Amino acid sequence: MNLKLYVWRQAGRDDTGHFETYDARDISPDMSFLEMLDHVNEQLAVSEREPIAFEFDCREGICGTCSLVINGIPHGPEKATTTCQTYMRSFRDGDDIHIEPFRAQPFPVIKDLVVDRSAFDRILQAGGFVSVNTGNAPDGNAEAVAKSLAEDALDSAACIGCGACVAACPNASASLFTAAKVSHLAGLPQGRAERKHRARKMVAAMDEERFGSCTNHGECEAVCPMEISTRFISRMNREYLQSTLLPT
Secondary structure (H helix, E strand, O other): OOOOEEEOOOOOOOOEEEEEEEEOOOOOOOOEHHHHHHHHHHHHHOOOOOOHHHHHOOOOOOOOOOOOOOOEOOOOOOOOOHHHHHHHHHHHOOOOEEEEOOOOOOEEEEEEEEEHHHHHHHHHHHHHOOOOOOEEEEHHHOOOHHHHHHHHOOOHHHHOOOHHHHOOOOOOOOOOHHHHHHHHHHHHHHOOOOOHHHHHHHHHHHOOOOEEEEOOHHHHHHHHOOOOHHHHHHHHHHHHHHHHHOOO
C-alpha cells in the first residue's frame, strides 16, 4: 500500500504548528497504525529529517497512551479500538490520512502528536482511590457483592484514561472519564465510605482543569475504545447531587 499522510508537526506547546505531507510507501495491510508510523520515521531518519513524535507504551490496547486523531476520529475508523490496534487494512491503497493530536485546552501539545494529559492524573488524585482501611485480602472478600454491582463496577473500571472522550466532545468535556472513575468505586463496599467526598472532589477537580460541560452529545461513548456507557455520567451526577444535598 502507498498512502499520503498529512501529519501535524509542532515543536512545542508555545509554537503554532502546521501540517506536513509525507509519502508512506510499501505499507503492509497487516501493520498496525503505529508500526506504519515507525516505518515512516525510519524513512525520515535515513533522509536525516526529524522523526514524527508520537506516544505509545503497551501496544496492546490497555494503556491509553496511543492517542491520535485519524481523519477526524479519535483512535481512527474502527469502533472500540485503540490507535495501536488499528491496522492498515482499515484503509485503502492511495488513501489520504490526516493525523493530529487530541485537541483540547486541558491537553496542551508537548510535541507533534504528543499531548500532556496530566489533567486526568490530577482528577484521580482528587478522589479516585480508597484511603480507608479495608483490611487484608481475605477481609476484602468477607462482604458479599451482588453480581450486578460487581459487573457494573468492572464495566466502569475498564476506562483506560486515553482521553478520546475529551477529544471527540465538542465541549471538550471529561465527564465520561470522571464518571467512570467515580462509578467504579461508588458501588463497592470498599469505596462507599468516601463516596460523597469522592464525587464532590473529583467533579471540582475536573472543573478546575477547565474541561467543558457535558451536553449529552454522546460523541464520547461513540469513540471510547472500551465502550464506556454514558449512563455512568448520570451516575456521577446523582452521586454529586447527593454529596451536596445530604449531610456527610
